[in-house]
Amino acid sequence: MNNEEFISFKEIIGIFWAKKWWILSISFITAVITMIVSFSLPKTYTAEAILLMPEAATSSTLISSPLGILSPKLGAGQGLSSQVIKAVLGSKRSLSNVAKQFNLQKVYKKEDMGNTMLVLKERTKIGIFNLTGEMKIQVLDRDPQRAADICNYYISMIDTLNSQLRLTSTKEIAKVLDYASPPKNKSSPRIKLNMLVSFLLAFVIAFSYYVFSSKKY
Amino acid sequence: MSFQVKSINKIVFLILIALCTGIFLPLLEFKYSISIIIFFLAIFIFVLLFSPIGVWKIIFAMLFLGPLLPYSYYFNKFMEPHFGGASPYFVITPTYMAFFLSVLLLVVFYKKKISVDFKLEKSLFIWILFIVYSFIISIRTATNLNATFYELVRMVIAAGISIIVYLLIDSKEKLKSALIIIGIVLLIESAIAFLQEFAILPRDLLFGETIGTSSIIYVAEIFRRPAGTLREPNTFAKLLSLFIPIFLILSVILKERKEKLFFFLVLTFSMLALFMTLGRSAIVGTILGSFLGFSLIGIFAKEHLPSKKFIISGVSVVVVLIAVIGGLLFQVLYLRFIVFGYLTVAGRVAQYQNALYTIKNHFLWGVGLNNYCYATVMEDISGIAATNPEFPVHNLYLLYFSETGLFGFMLFLSFIISVFIRGIKNLTLPDLDNFTLAVIVGGLGGFASILLQSLLGWGVRSITLFSLFFLLGLIVAGKNNGVQKIPQYTNNGIEEGISHSTK
Numbered sequence: 001m002n003n004e005e006f007i008s009f010k011e012i013i014g015i016f017w018a019k020k021w022w023i024l025s026i027s028f029i030t031a032v033i034t035m036i037v038s039f040s041l042p043k044t045y046t047a048e049a050i051l052l053m054p055e056a057a058t059s060s061t062l063i064s065s066p067l068g069i070l071s072p073k074l075g076a077g078q079g080l081s082s083q084v085i086k087a088v089l090g091s092k093r094s095l096s097n098v099a100k101q102f103n104l105q106k107v108y109k110k111e112d113m114g115n116t117m118l119v120l121k122e123r124t125k126i127g128i129f130n131l132t133g134e135m136k137i138q139v140l141d142r143d144p145q146r147a148a149d150i151c152n153y154y155i156s157m158i159d160t161l162n163s164q165l166r167l168t169s170t171k172e173i174a175k176v177l178d179y180a181s182p183p184k185n186k187s188s189p190r191i192k193l194n195m196l197v198s199f200l201l202a203f204v205i206a207f208s209y210y211v212f213s214s215k216k217y
Numbered sequence: 218m219s220f221q222v223k224s225i226n227k228i229v230f231l232i233l234i235a236l237c238t239g240i241f242l243p244l245l246e247f248k249y250s251i252s253i254i255i256f257f258l259a260i261f262i263f264v265l266l267f268s269p270i271g272v273w274k275i276i277f278a279m280l281f282l283g284p285l286l287p288y289s290y291y292f293n294k295f296m297e298p299h300f301g302g303a304s305p306y307f308v309i310t311p312t313y314m315a316f317f318l319s320v321l322l323l324v325v326f327y328k329k330k331i332s333v334d335f336k337l338e339k340s341l342f343i344w345i346l347f348i349v350y351s352f353i354i355s356i357r358t359a360t361n362l363n364a365t366f367y368e369l370v371r372m373v374i375a376a377g378i379s380i381i382v383y384l385l386i387d388s389k390e391k392l393k394s395a396l397i398i399i400g401i402v403l404l405i406e407s408a409i410a411f412l413q414e415f416a417i418l419p420r421d422l423l424f425g426e427t428i429g430t431s432s433i434i435y436v437a438e439i440f441r442r443p444a445g446t447l448r449e450p451n452t453f454a455k456l457l458s459l460f461i462p463i464f465l466i467l468s469v470i471l472k473e474r475k476e477k478l479f480f481f482l483v484l485t486f487s488m489l490a491l492f493m494t495l496g497r498s499a500i501v502g503t504i505l506g507s508f509l510g511f512s513l514i515g516i517f518a519k520e521h522l523p524s525k526k527f528i529i530s531g532v533s534v535v536v537v538l539i540a541v542i543g544g545l546l547f548q549v550l551y552l553r554f555i556v557f558g559y560l561t562v563a564g565r566v567a568q569y570q571n572a573l574y575t576i577k578n579h580f581l582w583g584v585g586l587n588n589y590c591y592a593t594v595m596e597d598i599s600g601i602a603a604t605n606p607e608f609p610v611h612n613l614y615l616l617y618f619s620e621t622g623l624f625g626f627m628l629f630l631s632f633i634i635s636v637f638i639r640g641i642k643n644l645t646l647p648d649l650d651n652f653t654l655a656v657i658v659g660g661l662g663g664f665a666s667i668l669l670q671s672l673l674g675w676g677v678r679s680i681t682l683f684s685l686f687f688l689l690g691l692i693v694a695g696k697n698n699g700v701q702k703i704p705q706y707t708n709n710g711i712e713e714g715i716s717h718s719t720k
């Protein structure tokens with residue numbers, strides 16, 4: 001076999017053994033730097049609320065396929081769809097309501113409402129789990145209590161916006177399985193995990209560098 | 218130091234097989250799992266006790282057949298055969314079984330060769346780096362680390378298959394036998410596809426003809442698309458597209474009549490089966506991959522080509538063949554390529570939107586290997602994930618970028634580039650015979666074909682991954698044959714011993 005293209009496991013182990021202190025030192029230093037950086041990062045909390053998808057709640061067909069006219073289920077669904085709820089909650093009207101209610105322009109230290117809404121949009125995630133019939137609303141914030149409050153405020157807005165926009169005659173369309181409660185643990189930074197990952201990454205990078213820089217490879 | 222199979226090895230091996238099947242049997246999740254086990258066991262007992270053909274051929278055939286054997290896989294409520302056992306549940310597939318048993322056979326019969334010759338090819342080293350990197354990153358980023366682990370197992374096994382293939386095929390004769398084995402299997406697969414096309418055999422060999430009620434299956438049922446033993450026509454088309462360029466180039470440049478006829482037969486059958494699958498990107502990819510193969514020969518190894526007249530006649534036959542098939546299937550192809558092409562564009566564009574949004578939000582580290590489907594449900598900017606949560610983006614590059622981030626994607630690209638650079642470099646080697654040249658060039662053509670298809674699909678993340686790495690093993694094996702052997706490996710009696718035991 002051509003030696004330039006192949007390397008044996010014995011050679012790989014030999015390279016590691018010869019450079020082990022360098023590799024381990026680099027990995028350790030990287031982990032320490034990660035720890036310092038992680039400690040300096042602000043804490044973020046994620047609050048989550050779970051709703052029943054309206055389609056699931058009314059026992060109608062779940063969202064139809066994007067295949068359009070060929071889908072035999074098109075038009076089978078009744079009432080308001082989860083995607084409409086998602087669109088409504090992600091609208092400027094909704095974001096503006098939340099931003100004003102919690103004075104987020106001041107909290108996020110933004111000059112205008114437009115930028116505030118952009119940040120809020122980035123920190124709000126709404127997922128539709130078609131296969132389980134759930135809708136999840138997640139809000140990220142530096143304050144756990146505020147994260148939960150914003151999350152629950154979104155839920156309260158679903159019915160409000162429904163009557164304002166006259167989307168459906170049903171008064172209560174939000175069937176809540178779990179309201180958001182203030183998260184006890186921060187979602188980021190995860191210091192130990194970050195350290196472990198950075199240690200392993202630095203190890204792999206340093207090790208591969210020595211393997212590739214060896215004459216035989 | 219000659220190598221002979223000792224009877225104690227046979228007994229130990231048989232006990233191991235019995236134990237392993239005893240453990241794996243309850244884990245296998247398809248209806249006729251017992252028949253697969255019996256099939257494998259029958260092969261092994263035959264090999265160990267009566268085999269006149271050699272252990273390496275059995276290992277080789279088993280590794281090639283493993284990914285082709287049908288099995289079922291359940292993704293939540295949907296049955297999706299082409300998910301390939303990646304998530305969310307761990308499924309011991311026939312491929313895993315084939316790999317595991319191959320390793321056992323290697324340890325029993327090729328222990329000395331492994332200890333001397335077991336070397337890692339550079340592109341595979343990069344692939345393993347990619348696997349390790351993706352896993353480490355996923356510890357931090359993945360929503361579902363189990364899914365990452367399952368994909369990691371698949372990727373490791375794919376690399377293992379590649380290593381075993383190039384370790385086994387260390388001479389031109391073995392390479393030739395290997396291609397004949399692949400040719401026979403493709404002939405059988407194509408024959409099954411014809412029978413399925415004309416409704417003599419069911420399209421699903423495990424569960425028979427089934428027509429689902431879901432909208433996606435409803436659309437797919439408009440066309441009758443044979444899948445061979447693979448149960449999924451696109452996967453079957455991808456398998457064919459991987460190997461067709463090799464057989465095309467072999468049937469053009471070989472001079473020996475019997476071989477030429479056989480490879481031409483395989484090519485014809487495979488091309489017909491490919492057209493019957495109606496796999497759009499596979500058909501286009503195969504044609505482009507074959508052109509790449511011919512271009513590579515034209516640029517790097519003109520001296521290996523037969524006369525211009527011969528090439529023109531050979532290529533003319535293929536063009537006429539494609540034209541006849543195209544003419545016969547014109548209406549179906551038109552419907553499939555044009556009408557349904559437009560129909561599925563919207564869905565794919567929506568998936569690309571989601572992938573680009575995910576990449577924008579997770580540019581450096583990604584969302585975790587094999588976690589795309591989980592992550593996009595919460596970041597579903599286009600709404601497609603709510604309607605088809607089980608389908609990732611139909612672009613392999615966007616998929617890897619969004620899952621492993623910038624650095625992971627760069628590693629993946631490095632892997633691809635390293636395969637091509639090494640392949641092309643080896644085309645300039647002296648002492649390269651026609652057969653080996655055809656395998657390297659055709660292999661690169663097949664590789665390019667699947668990479669082109671990956672622009673519009675994510676097939677490499679299915680069972681095709683194993684076939685792709687099998688092909689990579691063949692390309693590397695081809696390189697071995699073109700390189701001068703190092704005396705210490707050929708003169709220490711090991712080669713002689715192995716050739717004696719596996720003649």
